[in-house]
Amino acid sequence: MIKRCLASLLILISPLAWSSVTDLASLQTQLSQHETVRGDFTQQRHIEMFEQPLSSEGHFTLNKEQGLLWQQETPFPVGLVLTQDKLRQTFAGQQPQVITAKENPMAFYFSHVFLAVFHGDTEALKEQFDIALKTESDQWTIELTPLNAPLNAVFTSITLSGSDNIDQLELLEIRGDKTDISFTNQTHQPEGLTDVEKQQFNF
Template sequence: MMLLLASPFALAQVNTIEELQQQLAQHPIVRGDFKQKRTLAMFDQPLTSTGQFTLDKTHGLLWRQDVPFTVQLVLTKDKLRQTFADQPAQVITAKDNPMAFYFSHIFLAVFHGDTEQLKQQFDMTFKADNGQWTLALTPKAAPLNAVFDSITLGGKSDLERLTLQEIRGDKTDILFSNQSYQPESLTDAEQAQIKF
């Protein structure tokens, strides 16, 4: 059973897409744990990984996988840095690979609950039932509809589940837990990672 820490400022219940947007946008920083399960059509067993994330709405995303091996990912508006274990970091800029950043910006919009930006790229279906909300995103056009069949978000007050269903049959399920909003600014260590 996962422990989910709700914000002391959390809405009692999310019943509309507008309330969801408000709820997900109200904190400048969200930290927590993730468990990711990737099911690939070519493999019998899913690939599972766990780690921690820090989402700073101004500066970007820190994503640290600890299991089964260490990977650090730092995503900002115009740069992506990936480090595997003790290997030298690989840095990609928006200029180097505009398509990677197109997908990265969509991913950040999903995390932020930026429904205005998502509306431009997806048909959206929102449901709220018994204290739980679900937002299903269906890509409208290329290149997203060539990769994803659907992206589904779900939770109570926070984003707790994210499912990426790909056209070719691969699927990624991410569960978020232990979310917190303190401290409300990046630590020195986080700043050193994100401002590269």
Template sequence: MNKWLTLALIAFSTLSWAQVTDLDSLQAQLAQHSLVRGDFTQLRHIEMFEQPLSSQGKFTLSKQQGLLWQQTTPFPVNLVLTQDKLRQSFAGQDPQVITAQDNPMAFYFSHVFLAVFHGDTEALQEQFDIEFKRGSNQWTIELTPTQAPLNAVFKSITLEGEENIEGLTLQEVRGDKTQILFTNQTHQPETLTDAEQAQFSF
């Protein structure tokens, strides 16, 4: 690679990092892109089991439409979450659709977790105490629920990353924990594909 291009990339990276110093600058960085796609690995730690339960797949997060979560292993699961609907389907089964009217509590949690996935710190401040930390190579925010029903389920929710959210940890009150690692993230193409748009149209 041309040394000037290398220096330019380093300078851009340093500038980007310099901008992330608090919640406001983090919010601004995460809001730069309306779409992010990538791979995920989810590790579910259950106290009664020695080894975590692992699953992998792909995700698409759209600020306008919602979350498309496509698990591929250990078995296929397709989940689409919007502001007012949730559709999930397992291999060989008809999809199930739940609306906000059907289950208001489920959508209370869904709206919170869309805000978590988006890193929407303004919305999160309504539900959590937020602690921001800046390390040498990443930022971390720890969310502590301040009201029911979240504080009856979760002890804390931790987000960490650099340009994007790269890790999400859900620590439950009862001791179980879920870790989700996000890799191979991209913002291209900048609009939903026809196949992705079709997933959100239900």
């Protein structure tokens, strides 16, 4: 269940103005300036035992107050709703599965770390990662190297790159598997959640 949650959480994205990002403090300011971010994703999961990557596509909504909506559309529908203390997954034709932070604290440990990554909470990230920020021309790259268990028992590194927005996310696992996610069509309008989105967070 934890690995399934992690795979579903490889999603989030926030806008960056590259010209304003010179250090971790300015990066955090840029990542936290918008209340809501929406966009599309394409994910490729490279598993060593398979010759071809496992591909999926869909869209997401990230809200600072409420959490994350993650909707995979292909190759089959999967819906994820993540809040600070609850997680709901819905697979096509099945009843939703709901877990809470009390029931599975380890899953929520990982989810909170990933939310900190995408919200640019550098103070929280410094406790978990060695952080390297690089800029070249109009591109930037952030490489996060886990310092402590259980993160360093799962991931070798987490790398984000982009220009005006986060365009790519790579997660490299200790066992050699890799997940690549491309983000497109990011928008911050409307700034608040729609009625439909609010309803999805109500569970």
